[in-house]
Amino acid sequence: MRSRGAHAAPVLALLVALTLGALADPAAAADRIRVVATINDHRLLVEAVGGDLVEVDVLARPAQNPDDLEVRPSHMAKVRRADLLVINGLDVDSWVEAVVVGANNPKVIPGAPGRVDVSRGIPVLEVPTTKVDRSMGDVHPAGNPHYYLDPGLTPLTTGTILEALARVAPQHRATFEANRQAFLARVSAALAGWQRALSPYRGAPVVVYHKEWAYLLSRFEIRQVDTVEDRPGIPPSPGHLVQLIRRIRDEKIKAVLVSAWNDRRTAERVAAEAGARVVLLAHGAGAIKGTETYFDLFDYNVKALIQALE
């Protein structure tokens, strides 16, 4: 007759095996650096610099507005395992602090080496020069946070990411630097092409729904003359829309730029009244089908701008 312990042993072994299996992490097994980025655009940059040495996860889904994300425990589970947390900064992903507090990962708490704010050193646009309050809508007091839509800033952003990765894995600095240089060479070549393609439209005026294209338009020297939202994040008033329609007509503005999460119906109503067209741009990599890579994102946006301004 077998003892009760003899029956329990296989069950216990199975439980231990299951637990170890659950605890086993593919990234750990491959000795890769586990990185979590708050937005998809930074995920692509980290992958470009880190190459095969990194495994990157992202918190905001590509189609989501990163400025308005609901914190979920699944975000905490991702950050719980991270060696490095890459944040956009400039208040667009300030929700990440709630994620960090719930993740119980001391590697990525404020001030820890496993944390990097990519906005550091960026020449920030639209920094308010007067006192701001919420009567102005969702104004970002530190300036426009959508710098990731400027391919010309990749030397700065990838430089910041390189330093962060090198802090976590200093032995791989040379590899990171080589990856970065190769990526920047591709970006430089592509950027020259994008600028050539848009050069006939330098100075062309456009209306945007929300001020998220400031860096993209500045890079390609297209003028943002007005917004559908009279105050960021707050639905526009009828009076503002009437004035906007008049202005689009008077100044013969051809395009109203929107992103996937903007109120498309309002933009289309304005454009239809004023004789302009609504152009859907990708507000980040993967926001629209076919914009999954860094180069696809700008290829798409440049083509969309050309079609709109022709």
Place this chain on the structure above:
Amino acid sequence: MGRLIVVCLAAVVTLAVSPASAQDVESLRREVEALRKQLQSVTERLQAMEARPAPPPADATVPAPAAPPSSTATPPPATPVRPAPALATAAAPIAQAPPSTAADPPAPGLADYARPHQPFSLAERRGPGQLLFDIGVSADFVGTLTQRNVEKAQGGTFSGQENRFFPRAIELGLFGQIDPYARGVVRFEAGESVEGGERGIHVEVSEAHLTLLTLPFNTQLKMGRMLNRFGMLNQIHEDDLPQTDRPNVFTRFLGAEGLNENGAELTWVAPLPFYLEALVGLFDGDNEVAFGRGSLRAPLVTARLRTFFELDDANAIQLGVSAANGETPEKHRNTLLGVDLKYKLVPEGWRHPLLTVAGEALFANRKVDVTGDSDGDGIADVGGTRTRKRWGWYAYAELQPWQRWALGFRYDWTQYPTAPGSEWAAEPYVTFKPSEFLRFRLAYKHTDRTHRVTGPNDRGSARVVDEILLQASFILGAHPTDAF
């Protein structure tokens, strides 16, 4: 004679001028002395500032990379909206990130916690308009309309405040990093209440706690005065509640204030591909409705397990189980068990959930002293104790087809934890949010009880209660991010 006149005049002038010059010299001396003191003061302040360590940048560990040379920038357009940022073109040299000068902060040891630290100033400015912590104010006002007999019996949802519009909770919250190792939260709350028949505004420290963030094995320790993480609603402040009021089951089992205790909570997040958080807590047990012993010799012990699954990009579900065990003032043990569930549907590209469904059930196993006819069977009970096993639950569904508007319905049913009888309530409501910082809510609540509630001094009674509830809330300044 002429010489005499000249000498006289000189003497007069000299006599007249001399005192004035002396005054000037004295005045100048005083001014020089004052300037010398000012210079000395400035020098001392300068030396003191130089002696202080330089304040770290916002992200102290990350050096700012140098911008590419301005000569590589494309000239701005003829009528630019704003200057173009620095540009890297095909011909432009690639900007090199400077070598890191950041050193990893030392891992805190036991000695680090024991060693006294330089205290931070209350509101040191880091830049224009920036403080070392966040400040936020929230205000929550509630209005109720109900029957006259309910008001007399004080049998409404907000007992003693029937047919009134009153400030339920005005809250000042301060929160931020204490140092590299800990976060802190302090909240002061003021609100109208009725105590001992007297209506007034009471002010209290509703929360004041710190969380140690750098403990080993992915644990965190939160200690101080806090809203316990028991169930789903207990830790939510009044202005953030999904409905105007807390469900009857919650207030019957835990009181209107919920579990707001002094003690500590230890949390651990499991190293799993999905979220699993375990929590244990140790508290005084001051809650008068459920426990009330108020002593660490017989502490309130809590535990919670919470997990979360994303079924796909749009659908997510959270599950939790909670337990609390403590003693009543009569030194009888009370054990509470809770299970909770929350589901949300957020369609792709939406900024808000289209559908939220949530519910919670509470079970109590409590010993009570038996005096009189406690079980309502018409027979007087002899003294001693009895075990009361009671439970209740609530569920709600909320539909938010537009960003500003939401419609919802809540149903709850509960037994009374110590007395016989039960009650159920149904509450449809509509919420209007002009922005995320301003909210209005209108609700109708129907409560049906098996037993009448009798007011103080036997004034009035209420079994069926119909109420109109109005809520207005706003937020000034910072507000903690709302989680799932």
